[in-house]
Amino acid sequence: MSQNTLSPIATNGGDLWAKFGETWKSQIEALKQQFGERIEEVKLPSEYPTDVPIVYVKKEAIIDALGFARSTLEYGFLSDLTATDEESEPRFELVYNLFSHTKFTRIRFKTRVRENEECPTLVNLWPGANWQEREVFDMFGVRFTGHPDLRRILMDERWVGHPLRKDYPLRGYQVFTEAQHIHTELLE
Amino acid sequence: MAESKYNQTLPSGIQIAQGAQDPAHDTDDLWDDSRVTVNIGPTHPAMHGALRMAAKLNGETIEKSYCEFGYTHRAKEKLGENRTYHNFIVYTDRLNYCSALMNNVIYAMSVEKLMGVEVPERCIWLRMVCCELARVIDHLICIGINAVDLGAFSFFLYGFHQREEAYTLIEKLCGARLTTSYSRIGGMMADAPEGFEKELKSWIARTRKVIDEMDELLTTNKIWRNRTEGVCVFDREMCMKYSYTGPNARAAGIDLDLRRDQPVMFYKDVEFDVPVAQNGDVNSRYMVRLEEIRQSLNILSQVADKMKPGPIWSEDKRIRIPDKDVVHNTMEGLIHHFKFFMTGFQVPVGEAYTQFEASNGEMGFYIVSKGGPHAHRMRIRGPSVWHYQGLSPMVEGEKIADMVAGIGSINIIAGELDR
Numbered sequence: 162m163s164q165n166t167l168s169p170i171a172t173n174g175g176d177l178w179a180k181f182g183e184t185w186k187s188q189i190e191a192l193k194q195q196f197g198e199r200i201e202e203v204k205l206p207s208e209y210p211t212d213v214p215i216v217y218v219k220k221e222a223i224i225d226a227l228g229f230a231r232s233t234l235e236y237g238f239l240s241d242l243t244a245t246d247e248e249s250e251p252r253f254e255l256v257y258n259l260f261s262h263t264k265f266t267r268i269r270f271k272t273r274v275r276e277n278e279e280c281p282t283l284v285n286l287w288p289g290a291n292w293q294e295r296e297v298f299d300m301f302g303v304r305f306t307g308h309p310d311l312r313r314i315l316m317d318e319r320w321v322g323h324p325l326r327k328d329y330p331l332r333g334y335q336v337f338t339e340a341q342h343i344h345t346e347l348l349e
Numbered sequence: 350m351a352e353s354k355y356n357q358t359l360p361s362g363i364q365i366a367q368g369a370q371d372p373a374h375d376t377d378d379l380w381d382d383s384r385v386t387v388n389i390g391p392t393h394p395a396m397h398g399a400l401r402m403a404a405k406l407n408g409e410t411i412e413k414s415y416c417e418f419g420y421t422h423r424a425k426e427k428l429g430e431n432r433t434y435h436n437f438i439v440y441t442d443r444l445n446y447c448s449a450l451m452n453n454v455i456y457a458m459s460v461e462k463l464m465g466v467e468v469p470e471r472c473i474w475l476r477m478v479c480c481e482l483a484r485v486i487d488h489l490i491c492i493g494i495n496a497v498d499l500g501a502f503s504f505f506l507y508g509f510h511q512r513e514e515a516y517t518l519i520e521k522l523c524g525a526r527l528t529t530s531y532s533r534i535g536g537m538m539a540d541a542p543e544g545f546e547k548e549l550k551s552w553i554a555r556t557r558k559v560i561d562e563m564d565e566l567l568t569t570n571k572i573w574r575n576r577t578e579g580v581c582v583f584d585r586e587m588c589m590k591y592s593y594t595g596p597n598a599r600a601a602g603i604d605l606d607l608r609r610d611q612p613v614m615f616y617k618d619v620e621f622d623v624p625v626a627q628n629g630d631v632n633s634r635y636m637v638r639l640e641e642i643r644q645s646l647n648i649l650s651q652v653a654d655k656m657k658p659g660p661i662w663s664e665d666k667r668i669r670i671p672d673k674d675v676v677h678n679t680m681e682g683l684i685h686h687f688k689f690f691m692t693g694f695q696v697p698v699g700e701a702y703t704q705f706e707a708s709n710g711e712m713g714f715y716i717v718s719k720g721g722p723h724a725h726r727m728r729i730r731g732p733s734v735w736h737y738q739g740l741s742p743m744v745e746g747e748k749i750a751d752m753v754a755g756i757g758s759i760n761i762i763a764g765e766l767d768r
Contacts, residue, residue, distance in 0.1 A: 168465025210699030
């Protein structure tokens with residue numbers, strides 16, 4: 162079994178590919194069988210410098226893929242939901258880190274989203290994804306269809322611009338003279 | 350003015366709200382059935398840091414609420430893309446500022462994973478000391494502040510005295526009490542001084558006694574139990590849905606501890622138990638944290654015994670910061686020092702999500718590197734964000750005072766929440 166290209170260190174997680182390689186390969190086989198072409202690409206730790214396999218799924222199928230991972234592959238835990246700005250088309254890559262607390266494996270799902278496109282929401286599978294999707298919207302401008310309450314979370318709601326985009330400057334400020342009001346419609 | 354059902358003359362200006370005649374309502378509550386929208390926060394002594402909660406109250410019961418944060422957002426993730434990996438160490442202190450040592454260690458481990466750097470043994474033992482010390486003092490703050498919010502002041506003071514003594518220990522290690530910046534990528538800032546293990550062990554002995562005393566104060570205390578049992582329950586299923594980790598999840602019955610299940614450093618070589626409770630209420634979280642302090646003290650004393658003198662820096666030329674005598678006395682050392690700090694070191698292309706069992710839960714750094722001295726994406730997975738999200742469902746139907754107990758029990762630290 163080929164070694165992880167990240168040069169694994171015993172005291173820092175160890176050789177995950179040696180430990181979980183077979184499990185991962187069978188899980189990716191199951192995913193490919195279920196989803197076929199909707200899985201765009203798979204990057205394994207033996208070929209690409211990553212610590213866990215990365216599965217690129219088409220935007221339309223990402224929710225089904227994550228649901229399949231949760232129900233069949235036993236990845237019951239959503240560790241993290243975030244995005245990166247790739248600066249090349251398609252611009253944003255949404256990253257979903259999953260963890261299985263029965264097998265102690267981790268996996269990463271990614272989906273590519275273009276600049277003004279929307280991505281389906283994960284809230285129905287994991288309610289905890291609510292605020293993370295709001296943060297991705299706030300920081301990158303990626304909208305999620307079906308999200309119950311998509312508004313800014315870290316920045317002020319009247320903020321203009323999406324800070325974590327690569328073309329957004331590091332410094333600068335916007336001034337608001339009034340405090341942010343309570344949304345009474347959310348308290349109905 | 351509507352007639353009072355109590356047949357008492359009310360002071361002028363007070364009106365009974367319309368639904369108060371209904372026998373199903375709380376007959377003692379004068380304001381029952383009057384809905385008030387209240388803004389609890391951001392500057393409020395009972396909220397931990399600048400957190401805002403807008404709640405619709407029915408009498409004293411919170412019917413619906415939503416939470417807001419971001420008042421101390423310092424753009425750490427953006428800064429991570431603009432500062433070198435070494436520069437970013439100081440920013441990591443200020444994430445979970447109650448356990449700053451641990452954040453440093455987790456960050457150092459995440460960059461080392463990307464680079465394939467292995468640190469020597471003594472460095473790892475020192476890092477374990479940092480992590481467990483940070484865990485003890487973070488839990489002391491959490492349960493102490495939880496108790497203070499509910500009125501138990503001595504409990505808080507006993508814990509905080511131990512935290513003060515721990516500050517003295519930390520100061521011996523790195524010169525700073527709170528914002529430590531102790532870990533470096535590939536090593537530590539400086540070795541522990543002579544006699545550190547002995548002082549650590551005497552601190553452990555004192556803290557064990559203090560924890561037993563604190564335990565006696567609150568655990569069987571009737572008032573504490575009435576206020577915390579069955580309050581703000583977040584059971585196992587909800588914890589899984591909201592990605593709760595750490596003591597909050599273990600209080601709900603999820604038997605998961607990354608130190609035991611995904612061991613890093615030398616956690617395989619130390620013995621410790623993982624406390625798990627079943628109820629998922631405030632009392633369970635308190636009990637889990639209290640027991641975790643004891644287990645961390647066990648780990649600390651084992652590590653203090655096993656630590657042997659040795660080097661603390663990895664000799665990997667990419668990340669080794671030259672020693673001061675080399676810098677001051679040789680030209681090559683000076684140039685190397687200059688290049689290292691001015692331009693930073695190159696991290697190879699790759700990405701990794703490194704996680705560790707922080708005192709709050711699973712804390713992780715997802716770093717994407719496209720080569721170069723800056724990260725392409727520095728994502729900080731702070732457990733407090735996920736925990737704060739569960740606050741609104743947790744307090745639905747609870748009274749305001751129970752909300753205060755709940756928010757103290759899930760250990761929300763604004764630094765980690767807002768980043």
